[in-house]
Amino acid sequence: MCIAAPAQIVSITDKVATVDFGGVRQQAKLDLVGDLEVGRYVLVHSGYAIEVLTDTEAKESLEAWDELLKVLDEEDKEAELKSSV
Amino acid sequence: MKNLSKEIIQRIEKISRPVKIMHVCGSHEHTIMQHGIRTLIPKEVEIVAGPGCPVCCVPSREVDECLYLARNGVTIATFGDMLRVPGTTGSLADAKADGADVRIVYGVNNAVEMAQKIDNEIVFMAAGFETTAPTTAAELVNGPPENFSVLSSHRLIPPALKFLIESGEVNLNALIEPGHVSTIIGTKPYEPFSEKYGIPQVVAGFNPFDVLISIYMVLKQFKDGKAEVQNEYKRAVREEGNIKAQELLDEVFYITSREWRGFPTIPDSVYEVKKEFSNFNAREKFDIEIGESQPLVTGCICGPILRGVARPEECKLFKTECNPMNPVGACMVSKEGTCNIAFRYGSFDPSV
Ligand code: SF4
Ligand code: SF4
Numbered sequence: 001m002c003i004a005a006p007a008q009i010v011s012i013t014d015k016v017a018t019v020d021f022g023g024v025r026q027q028a029k030l031d032l033v034g035d036l037e038v039g040r041y042v043l044v045h046s047g048y049a050i051e052v053l054t055d056t057e058a059k060e061s062l063e064a065w066d067e068l069l070k071v072l073d074e075e076d077k078e079a080e081l082k083s084s085v
Numbered sequence: 086m087k088n089l090s091k092e093i094i095q096r097i098e099k100i101s102r103p104v105k106i107m108h109v110c111g112s113h114e115h116t117i118m119q120h121g122i123r124t125l126i127p128k129e130v131e132i133v134a135g136p137g138c139p140v141c142c143v144p145s146r147e148v149d150e151c152l153y154l155a156r157n158g159v160t161i162a163t164f165g166d167m168l169r170v171p172g173t174t175g176s177l178a179d180a181k182a183d184g185a186d187v188r189i190v191y192g193v194n195n196a197v198e199m200a201q202k203i204d205n206e207i208v209f210m211a212a213g214f215e216t217t218a219p220t221t222a223a224e225l226v227n228g229p230p231e232n233f234s235v236l237s238s239h240r241l242i243p244p245a246l247k248f249l250i251e252s253g254e255v256n257l258n259a260l261i262e263p264g265h266v267s268t269i270i271g272t273k274p275y276e277p278f279s280e281k282y283g284i285p286q287v288v289a290g291f292n293p294f295d296v297l298i299s300i301y302m303v304l305k306q307f308k309d310g311k312a313e314v315q316n317e318y319k320r321a322v323r324e325e326g327n328i329k330a331q332e333l334l335d336e337v338f339y340i341t342s343r344e345w346r347g348f349p350t351i352p353d354s355v356y357e358v359k360k361e362f363s364n365f366n367a368r369e370k371f372d373i374e375i376g377e378s379q380p381l382v383t384g385c386i387c388g389p390i391l392r393g394v395a396r397p398e399e400c401k402l403f404k405t406e407c408n409p410m411n412p413v414g415a416c417m418v419s420k421e422g423t424c425n426i427a428f429r430y431g432s433f434d435p436s437v
Binding site for chain 1: 092093112194216219227268302317319
């Protein structure tokens with residue numbers, strides 16, 4: 001029910017943004033995120049923007065997950081180093 | 086795409102151990118079933134679904150309150166999934182068929198717009214977890230029309246988790262926390278579960294990679310001897326959450342103890358409208374008279390399913406008498422209900 005999806009703001013009138021979900025347009029109220037500029041990405045749930053996203057965050061790129069795995073691997077390596085000292 | 090999941094699964098296999106991980110989110114259950122994640126990882130890593138759908142968790146009593154209003158001439162506006170959730174004497178869909186004015190909205194803002202256009206009293210049946218509750222709060226703060234009020238069924242996830250952990254019924258070892266609830270509340274409210282009960286937790290997004298990596302992160306905490314709250318869904322969840330939304334919640338709601346479907350009273354688990362806004366609280370505005378509520382339909386095991394101790398396949402009515410066209414229990418009604426998802430994806434076999 002409270003599924004939320006990223007969308008880009010294309011225009012704003014009176015704290016209500018028109019947002020674009022890759023072609024599908026909808027209104028999203030901005031009360032929960034404050035003032036924003038056109039072009040920014042937001043996470044939209046049930047007619048409201050509930051969080052502001054950066055461009056890369058909104059695009060859910062594969063690199064992000066790769067990056068996360070790398071960070072986890074680094075931790076492993078550090079732990080190994082420590083235990084071998 | 087495929088390679089990344091293979092890579093993560095290999096990592097999971099490497100540090101696999103017998104563990105029961107609970108998630109509490111219909112969207113996670115959806116991702117898990119759609120991609121057959123339970124069949125992709127070692128059997129000893131058990132993923133159980135908890136009370137993850139805010140529609141399923143609404144107890145009969147609160148449906149009964151709405152039914153009373155609907156049958157007494159009040160217009161009810163609510164999310165589509167709420168309509169067929171059973172109360173003691175039928176559902177809102179039944180009331181509608183009998184002539185009551187029950188309307189489907191996509192958000193509380195639609196209900197407010199409706200109130201501006203009609204003269205009749207209109208009550209928004211406000212289901213939803215912390216993700217949705219701020220939208221209701223924002224509308225009340227903005228001053229809706231006089232003929233508008235809300236019947237709050239907004240619920241909080243951390244108190245339900247605390248209840249599940251302390252009851253010991255499920256024996257869960259780790260938690261995957263719901264991404265969009267966490268967008269609002271942040272990661273702090275989960276910390277006591279790690280500190281007090283030694284439970285590793287990961288806040289997760291809804292893509293299959295998110296879920297797989299989160300399972301890996303949980304296992305890695307066990308391997309490293311850690312128990313903490315980690316955030317896999319950094320792209321949408323800040324540690325402190327959405328402060329503005331939290332302030333609105335504080336302004337409009339107080340927290341009270343109430344039952345959930347399948348649960349007894351869970352302490353401090355429901356948002357109720359504060360006195361300052363009682364003009365917009367349907368429970369204050371109307372004298373709602375309901376009798377004893379009947380919690381579940383005979384034969385339906387939604388209760389144990391919502392507590393994470395049973396799967397839909399164990400219900401005698403599953404797929405026979407109970408199906409999405411003709412739902413017997415709440416978990417089959419909502420598209421995020423565990424039974425509904427199991428019905429739609431149950432036969433998924435990733436090897437085909
Ligand atoms: S996104 Fe929120 S409302 Fe939707 S299933 Fe997950 S926790 Fe429940
Ligand atoms: S299959 Fe239907 S009757 Fe059985 S537990 Fe699920 S919702 Fe209830």
